[in-house]
Each structure stands twice: as C-alpha cells, then as structure tokens.
Amino acid sequence: MKLFVFKAKDKYIGIESEYIYRIIDDYKITPVCLTPKCYAGLIFYRGELFDVINIRLLLGYSGHLENTYDEPVENQRIIIIKWHNKKLAVIPDEIIGMIWIDGNYEGLNSYRHENKDINLIKPDYIWKKLLELSYGHH
Amino acid sequence: MDITKYEKIFDQESRKYLKELEDLLMAVEKDLSNLALWAEIHGKIHSIKGMARALSLTKISDLCHLMEDWCLNFQQGTRISSPAAVQALFDGSNFLGYLVSNKGWIDSFEDQKLYNNLISKFEKIPDEPSKSSSLTETVPALASYQSPAITIDHVKIKYSFIEELLGLTQEIQLLAKKFPSFLNEQMSSGLKNWIGHYTALMKVLYFQLTQLRLMTVGDFADLFLKSIRDIAKENNKSVNVEIIGSEIQADITLLERLREPLIHIFRNCIAHGIETVEERTNLGKNVNGKITIEAKSEKENLYIKIRDDGRGINKSLIINHLKDKQLMTDEEIGRMSEEELYNIILSPEFSSSSTTTELSGRGIGMNVVAQSIDYLGGSLSISSDSGKGTEFIIKLPLSLSIIYAIAFSIGKHTLAIPTLHVKSISNIDIFSDNDRKSYYDIKKVLGVAENKKSSYSVLNLKYANDQSTINQTTTDQATTDQPTNDGKESCRHLLVDNIIGNRPLMVLPVGDLLSGVKLFSGIGIMENGDIALLLDLDNLPPQ
Numbered sequence A: 001m002k003l004f005v006f007k008a009k010d011k012y013i014g015i016e017s018e019y020i021y022r023i024i025d026d027y028k029i030t031p032v033c034l035t036p037k038c039y040a041g042l043i044f045y046r047g048e049l050f051d052v053i054n055i056r057l058l059l060g061y062s063g064h065l066e067n068t069y070d071e072p073v074e075n076q077r078i079i080i081i082k083w084h085n086k087k088l089a090v091i092p093d094e095i096i097g098m099i100w101i102d103g104n105y106e107g108l109n110s111y112r113h114e115n116k117d118i119n120l121i122k123p124d125y126i127w128k129k130l131l132e133l134s135y136g137h138h
Numbered sequence B: 001m002d003i004t005k006y007e008k009i010f011d012q013e014s015r016k017y018l019k020e021l022e023d024l025l026m027a028v029e030k031d032l033s034n035l036a037l038w039a040e041i042h043g044k045i046h047s048i049k050g051m052a053r054a055l056s057l058t059k060i061s062d063l064c065h066l067m068e069d070w071c072l073n074f075q076q077g078t079r080i081s082s083p084a085a086v087q088a089l090f091d092g093s094n095f096l097g098y099l100v101s102n103k104g105w106i107d108s109f110e111d112q113k114l115y116n117n118l119i120s121k122f123e124k125i126p127d128e129p130s131k132s133s134s135l136t137e138t139v140p141a142l143a144s145y146q147s148p149a150i151t152i153d154h155v156k157i158k159y160s161f162i163e164e165l166l167g168l169t170q171e172i173q174l175l176a177k178k179f180p181s182f183l184n185e186q187m188s189s190g191l192k193n194w195i196g197h198y199t200a201l202m203k204v205l206y207f208q209l210t211q212l213r214l215m216t217v218g219d220f221a222d223l224f225l226k227s228i229r230d231i232a233k234e235n236n237k238s239v240n241v242e243i244i245g246s247e248i249q250a251d252i253t254l255l256e257r258l259r260e261p262l263i264h265i266f267r268n269c270i271a272h273g274i275e276t277v278e279e280r281t282n283l284g285k286n287v288n289g290k291i292t293i294e295a296k297s298e299k300e301n302l303y304i305k306i307r308d309d310g311r312g313i314n315k316s317l318i319i320n321h322l323k324d325k326q327l328m329t330d331e332e333i334g335r336m337s338e339e340e341l342y343n344i345i346l347s348p349e350f351s352s353s354s355t356t357t358e359l360s361g362r363g364i365g366m367n368v369v370a371q372s373i374d375y376l377g378g379s380l381s382i383s384s385d386s387g388k389g390t391e392f393i394i395k396l397p398l399s400l401s402i403i404y405a406i407a408f409s410i411g412k413h414t415l416a417i418p419t420l421h422v423k424s425i426s427n428i429d430i431f432s433d434n435d436r437k438s439y440y441d442i443k444k445v446l447g448v449a450e451n452k453k454s455s456y457s458v459l460n461l462k463y464a465n466d467q468s469t470i471n472q473t474t475t476d477q478a479t480t481d482q483p484t485n486d487g488k489e490s491c492r493h494l495l496v497d498n499i500i501g502n503r504p505l506m507v508l509p510v511g512d513l514l515s516g517v518k519l520f521s522g523i524g525i526m527e528n529g530d531i532a533l534l535l536d537l538d539n540l541p542p543q
Helices: A055-059 A123-132 B003-029 B035-054 B058-075 B083-101 B109-123 B159-177 B189-212 B217-234 B252-256 B259-273 B277-283 B315-324 B330-335 B338-346 B348-352 B355-359 B366-375 B442-446 B474-479
Strands: A002-008 A011-016 A020-025 A039-045 A048-054 A077-083 A086-091 A094-100 A110-113 A116-120 B214-216 B239-244 B249-251 B289-298 B301-308 B379-385 B389-397 B402-410 B413-418 B422-429 B455-461 B492-496 B498-508 B520-525 B531-535
Touching (some): A002 A116, A039 A086, A048 A123, B003 B035, B003 B083, B058 B083, B217 B259, B259 B301, B259 B366, B315 B330, B315 B338, B338 B366, B402 B492, B402 B520
Antiparallel strands (some): A039 A048, B289 B301, B402 B413, B455 B492, B520 B531
C-alpha cells in the first residue's frame, strides 16, 4: 500500500496514493467570498474546477470564521485529490512524499513510520468536515 | 436520413476527393514511380466509388472501378506509369467531375461516346511507356460539360471569429444603451427614428450571429458515420445507423465536447453490444446491427440517446462485481433498481476492475465518459434489455454553455452578471455614505472590505421578468443611467469597483460546497482561464 504523506498543523497526514491526481505549484487560486476560513478559493486546472482547501485551517477549525483569503494565493503547492465522483484540491504546509506500508491498514487511524505518527485520512473524511462548515450568510 | 441528404453529402465529399485526386495526379506526374502517391490516388478513387455505390450511381462506380485497377498496376509496380497514363487518369477524373455534377447521368450522345472510350481504355492493361503514344491521345473535351465555374457558397472560418463578432455586437448594443442624455426637444423625430431603427437592426444582427453557433444534431451525427463504419469493419460487423430528431439544434461548443464520449459509446455498442453476423443469423435477427442516435429537446434539456439492438449488458457481470469487489450481499443487490444496477458500470471502481475488459475492453472506463458528460453539466444513464440491446441516455443543458457576461471586480474578487441582465453601465463619483444609499452595495452583501476610493462604476440591471425595459423608447434609455426610484424591485443599480468588460464565459455548475453560499448561479471561466463567479440576481438579499 502506498501512502502519500504531507504535513499540516504539526501533524503528518497520509492519504492513499491512488487518490492523488496531481501535485501542482504556483497556480493562481481565485478567492471566493462568504466561505469558511479554510476555503482558499477555486482553481481551474486542465478543464476542471477544484475547490481549494487549506487543510491546516480545516483541521484546526473552530466555528464559522471570515475567509482570510482576500487576495489570490500564489506560490503554494497544491495536492489535487480525486476519489469516486468527487474532487478536491488541498494546500498542505509541507509535502513529505510517498511511503510504502505493509499489511492491511483498514480500520487503522494512524501508522508509525520512522518515529513519526502518520494520521491516515480518507478523502471522504475531509469532505465530510467541509460539509459541516457553513457557507454564505447565516 | 433521406436520400437527398445523402446526395448532398455525396456531392460535397466527391468534389473534395476529386480536388485531392487532381492534386495527387499533378504530384505523381512529376514523380511517376512514387508508389505511395499511387496508393493515395487509388484510395481517393476508391472513396468516390464507395459512395457512388451506396447511391447506385453505377456509371460513376464502374468508371472508378476500372481507374482503380489501373492505379493498382502502378501501385504494385507490375506496370511502369507514363505521362500518358497520368493524363488518362486526369481525363477520367474530369469525367467523374462531370458525372458528379450531373448526379451520375450522361445527357448527350457525344458524352456517352467519351464515356465508352474511357471505359474501353481503362479496361485494357496500361501500355508500357515505350509503347505509349503521346499526350495527343487525350480524350476530347466533353460536349455538354465544361469545367464547373468555381463558385464559392461556403467559406471556412474560425469559430473564435464568430465569438469575437458576437462580443463586438453586444458591446455596440451596450453602447447604444449608454446614449448621452438629451432633452426631448433637443432630438428631432428623425434622429429618434434613426436611433430606433439602428438599435433594432443591431438586435437582428446579434440574433443572426448567435445562429452561427448552432449546429443540427443531424449534421453532428453525420460526423460519426465514417467512424462507426470503420469500428464496425475493425470488429468484422455490419452496422446501420438511424438518426432521429436530426433537426434539433444545439451549441457547437457543447456538441464538440461530446465527440470523444460518443465515440467511446459507439465503440462499446459495436464491439460488445452488437453480435457478429453469424450470431445474429442464428438468433433470427437482421444480419446488420443497428445503432440509433436519437435527439430530443425537453424543457431546458437536450437528450441524446444512443441505442443498439445487440445482446444487451450481461447483468451477472455487474452482480459478480458488486459481490466480489464491493462485498455486497444478495439482499442488498436485490434492493437495487435496474437503473441503479446498470449505472454501476459508470463508477470508477467498476471501470478499473477486470470485468471491464469483458464489457468495453478499451482501457478507458465508462466512468471517464460519465465524467466528461458531468463536466458539461449533464448526466449519463444506461438501460438494457437482455438480447434486445442497450441504451445510453445523455442529458445535457440545451442552453448555450458559453454566455456573455459583464465581468467586474469588487475588492480582489472577480464577479460577472449575464449581459442580458445589464441595462447600462455608468461611472459615478461617491464622496459620502449618503451618496452611496441610492445604490445596491454589493460589497456589503458579499462581505468584501471597503477600500477608500471615490470613483465607481454602476451596473444598471434589469431582470428577466422586468418588462419595463422592453417597451422603452430611446429617450427613456437615455435617462436610465441615473438611479430611478420607480418602485420596481427588479431594477437594481449595483455599485462595483471596476468593469472588466463584456466577456464570453464558459459556465460550469457551482459545486456542492459553494452552492451553500446561495449567491452564485455558476462559475464562469474567461478566455484567459481566469475565474469569474456569476451572481445569482434572484437570490441577492434586499437592502
């Protein structure tokens, strides 16, 4: 099993590599008003639109906050994830790389690799968290 | 498709092939032993023959057939070509031109004689160069046929040029709405009439230009006939195509993006749906398989149905997949509707599984097809009847996927409003909060911080249900730059920072997350790839 690992909020996060569609950098993110703090904006990449999420802000979410992305974000590395019929772009704090893990990790929440605890996250979990946030006027 | 449509296609295609044939003959004349050129010449004549046969134009197909034999001699190197042989083929090509124009008929005794001479010439094996006579043997000019005068009734233009023209006409329309304010008495009735007439003509011009973007489904489907024939041939099958609803028109950009998905569906139908000739004979089916392309428009949607009369989808493959890969129980599968079951084929899990090879075998999953249709704001569903065939139903928004919109900025945000809803644009200076009160403060609504400035633009909007703008006289239009308090809620004067311009936008649906904002009707992509969010005017809160 291959795991794609990145860092966010001092934590190592691993996502199954088959869901990673592309890693892009230096791509213009268009901010969108009335969105939660973690919603960085939209990108139009190779004919498709992606919501861009700052994963650190998403995981550190505490109530509805004003969007801090007032200006286009530049020089960011963006991880594009595609799974089932969904897609999402994620801004990590840092990209670590790919690791191989042995055995069945189904049901595990974390995996220890080189003295680092890697939190195993499924894209559906990120999506669920995003849907819990409020958008627009409330 | 009726026969006249076939004739039209035959005429257009044959002329194209004849022109290419002439060019090739000119090239081979300078390079007589170029076998590749001879193969190409053979191919062009063969294409004309094939089409002529389909329409039972025997004079054309017979002549082509003999000309092909001649080419084969040179192509295979069994005979050495000569300038006289090339000239004979030129003569044959000229005569084919005459026959194509005359729908395969010969209408004079002299021309019949010429035809007979050509036939008897091509029936013989081409002479070797040493024995060949000079060019004087050329067939005399046709009695009732002269080379057709070159008339141009079709021109090729770039689609982007049409887009540019549309943009320009819309800008002129906007300019007309910004006509400077004149007092009624300052305008002569002649001038008023002139402006009225001018504006009306502009509207007609714009409407006519929008028609250029439309294409009939029939013409679009014709583009696939050759591919369907080729795929059928590759698979050693025979397929007839029926087109229903060919007169329905749709945006060319929308149809263009359907090309790839449709080819994949046709491949599926032919390779895995339609049975071989032997199987069909055993089943008592017509030996020729049938693919029906049916277009239908309903409300705001265009439906394209692709149907084959093949064996249908093997349900047990899907059930096995659900059991083995998705670990579903018989009970869970039993609860699924037929539609849900067939639509499993469209899921990426199914496409990546081994069962795919038995259903599509092309390496590209049906989920990619479903995704590309989803991307156009549409949907794909499948129904199938064992032994009778499969139907793929594509549902698409019929309305144009490219719209014109006035793009503008507020703070760092780029937004847009469809040009249709913009009555006029003006510039104003605002110095106090009191001045601001007469306008709709979109910045406040969208929570965008105010930057200290005094110069703004105002977008004077009209709504779809606002009839007041339709019957206005030009004098009224001249005064609408100022905010009016006519009590009509459907009129709004939006205060914005800068106008970017009237831009063609490709509109994509708002995703699951942003639909929660409830103020955007779509995401517009500008020509340079920049994103502009389309404001949903109906959902703007009152101020």
